[in-house]
Amino acid sequence: MLNFNYCNPTRYVYGEGEYHNVGTLLRPIARKVLLHYGGGSVKRSGLYDAVVQSLRSAGIEFCELGGVKPNPSVELVRQGIELARAEQIDGVLAVGGGSVIDSAKAIALGVTHEGDIWKLYTREEQQTTAPLPVATILTLPAAGSENSPNTVLTNEQTGRKLGYGHDLLRPALSIVSPELFLTLPPEQMAYGACDMLCHIFERYFTNTQGTELTDALGEATMRTIMQQAAILRREPQNVHAWGQLALAGTVAHNNLLGLGREQSWACHGLEHELSAVYDVPHGAGLAVIVPAYFEAVWQANPGIFAQWAVNVMGVTPSRNTERVVKEGIARLRAWYRELGLPQTMAELGIPADADYAAMAQAALSTYGPRLGKACLPGVLPLDVAAAEAVYRAAI
Ligand code: NZQ
Ligand code: ZN
Numbered sequence: 001m002l003n004f005n006y007c008n009p010t011r012y013v014y015g016e017g018e019y020h021n022v023g024t025l026l027r028p029i030a031r032k033v034l035l036h037y038g039g040g041s042v043k044r045s046g047l048y049d050a051v052v053q054s055l056r057s058a059g060i061e062f063c064e065l066g067g068v069k070p071n072p073s074v075e076l077v078r079q080g081i082e083l084a085r086a087e088q089i090d091g092v093l094a095v096g097g098g099s100v101i102d103s104a105k106a107i108a109l110g111v112t113h114e115g116d117i118w119k120l121y122t123r124e125e126q127q128t129t130a131p132l133p134v135a136t137i138l139t140l141p142a143a144g145s146e147n148s149p150n151t152v153l154t155n156e157q158t159g160r161k162l163g164y165g166h167d168l169l170r171p172a173l174s175i176v177s178p179e180l181f182l183t184l185p186p187e188q189m190a191y192g193a194c195d196m197l198c199h200i201f202e203r204y205f206t207n208t209q210g211t212e213l214t215d216a217l218g219e220a221t222m223r224t225i226m227q228q229a230a231i232l233r234r235e236p237q238n239v240h241a242w243g244q245l246a247l248a249g250t251v252a253h254n255n256l257l258g259l260g261r262e263q264s265w266a267c268h269g270l271e272h273e274l275s276a277v278y279d280v281p282h283g284a285g286l287a288v289i290v291p292a293y294f295e296a297v298w299q300a301n302p303g304i305f306a307q308w309a310v311n312v313m314g315v316t317p318s319r320n321t322e323r324v325v326k327e328g329i330a331r332l333r334a335w336y337r338e339l340g341l342p343q344t345m346a347e348l349g350i351p352a353d354a355d356y357a358a359m360a361q362a363a364l365s366t367y368g369p370r371l372g373k374a375c376l377p378g379v380l381p382l383d384v385a386a387a388e389a390v391y392r393a394a395i
Contacts, residue, residue, distance in 0.1 A: 001210045001260035007167050008254060010147045013175045014247070016239070019137045022051055022093070022175060023058025029133050029172050030091025032061035034084050036104045038068045038096045042139065045183050051095055051137065063087040068096060071154045071161065071275050071282075072103040074118050080107035081117060084132075091172075094136045097188075098143025098152075098282075101136050105151035105169045108132040121153055121162040123370075131166075135173040139180050141246035142192030142283060144199055144253025146174040154276060161276035162366060176250070178243035186236060189245075190339035191283025193229035196249040197222060198286045202265050203258035205297075205304055205379050211261050218257045219311045224248045226312075226335055233339055264378035267293050269367035270390060273359035280348050287341035288348055291333050292394040298325050300380035345395045352395050360387035 013025060026033065035051065042048045055062050065080050084092070084107055094104035110117035112129035119125035136146045145151070150165040181189075204218045228245040231238055251257065270293070271285040298305040302321045309315040309328025318324050333343065342348045361384050368374050375381035382390070 002208060002262070004259045006255065006259055008147070008170060008256075009172070010170050010254075011173045012147065012250070013173070014177075014243070016177055016179050018175050019047065019177050019180065020050055020054055022135070022137060023054040023056070023060050025173055025175065026055070026060050026091065026093065026135055027058060029135060030060070030089070032063075032087070032089045033091045033093040033135070034080060034087070034089045034104075034107065035062045035064040036068065036080065036092055036094050036096075036100055036107065037064075037066045038100050039066070041183065042095050045139075045180070047095060047137070047139065047180060051093075062093070063089065068100045068103045070099050071279055072099040072106075072152075074106070074121075074153045074155045077103055077106040077110060077117055077153060081110035084111045089132070091133045091135060094134060095139065097138070097140030098145045101134070101138075101143070101145040101171070102151040102153065104134050104136070105131070105145070106153055106164075108134045109151070109164075109166075109169065118153070118155055121155075121164045122160075127166060130168050133172040134169070135175075136171050137175045137177070137180070138246065140184060140188060140192060141176075141181060141242070141249040142188070142195045144196065144249055146171060146176065147250045147254040152272070159276055160362075160366075161272045163272070174250075176246050178239050178246060181242040181246065182237055182239070184236075186233065187281075187340065189229065189232050189236070190341050191281045192249065193225055193245065193339065194283040194287045194336065194341055196225050196245075196252040198267055198290055199253040200257055201290065202268060203255075203261055203263050204308065205264060205301070206261045207301055207379055208261045214257050214259055214261060215307070217251075219308070221248050221251050221257060222308075222312045225252070229339060230335070262377070263371075264376075265367055265371065266376040266378045266382055266387075269363040269376050270359075270387060272366070273363050274348070274350065277354075277359065278348070278350050280350070284342050284348060287336045288343065288345060288394045289390065291329055291336075291343075292390050294329050294332075296382075296386065296390050296393065297378060297380040298329075304379065345391070356388050356391040357384070360384045360391060363387055
């Protein structure tokens, strides 16, 4: 296990109906918030009205900005920053999924940052100020942004989708009420479960030795995600299963499971290019990338892949490691199929003659330097040609 330094200050409030308490819970955090939300689901479900009532009865002032799109754009963030400055807010309340939360984090960061917000994401500028505090009411368990220090934005003008991370971006407060997930369409549950699982893959498949505890915690969380998502496919109104899935999704990405490990993020690097260029849902892109990536890299560390196949995918142990690993990957593909997830670029709507070389180059130039490498790291580091081969294997 490697050395680590972990700080996770988010107050995490779980339970049915807890969103009614958001006003009171916000009192120690902010006096006036920007209420930020997406394209309308919060109004249709009645959550918006409940939040407004809670804010008013707790004496929390607010202004509002809706309209966050999936794969949130920097353009709306810029509007949010202007509004937040004009209204002199001192906190941002995100009510939505990962896109709304990521957009809220960017606004919170941009209000105090004197330069251009996008230049923090491109690394042309450095963060020198603390962001405003962010609070969240989660409506879609998937990205883990309710407890992660990350935000991902898309710049529609340049066609780039880039992440930014800072410990101060972990929300001050996150409220998770599982009944809010009952209005989600089945495909969003599937995308979310796929994303959570991949957040663990990026940490679990490592060459770091001596990681018994985080191996075991990661395996339990992966099994939980797969089991609860399968239940929800059959019983979408099962509130208990939603609660289990949501907690697993938070744990999957708050980096508890990555402590002391080298991490990869290769699948995310490859997927973000698909989302940036073709605007596909992040979880759907991952379902296409992950099996092709596993098949390309498993031989670099068969031990960890065989351990996963046995402990998570339920494959019978055998001395024939190749058979065990391949059966594990086949079972993962079957789970994706059971959830109705796409399996190929064609099913994602991405043509065979897409510019995979350019996307591979972009993935490397974004993710490599951030992780201090000239490649996409992982059990087998990928150069541009190897990254392109992963895309092409998924056509
Ligand atoms: O906009 P509305 O009308 O709210 O509809 C949303 C949206 O269309 C809908 N939705 C959300 N809650 C709902 C609901 N519909 C019915 N009932 C509800 N309760 O779901 C759609 C998708 O929402 P979105 O927020 O885009 O999905 P998700 O939570 O999967 O977030 C995806 C974004 O997170 C980024 C992804 O790249 C992507 O941009 N990620 C962020 C990470 C982070 N900050 O740590 C890590 C992840 O790896 C990921 O990259
Ligand atoms: Zn993800």
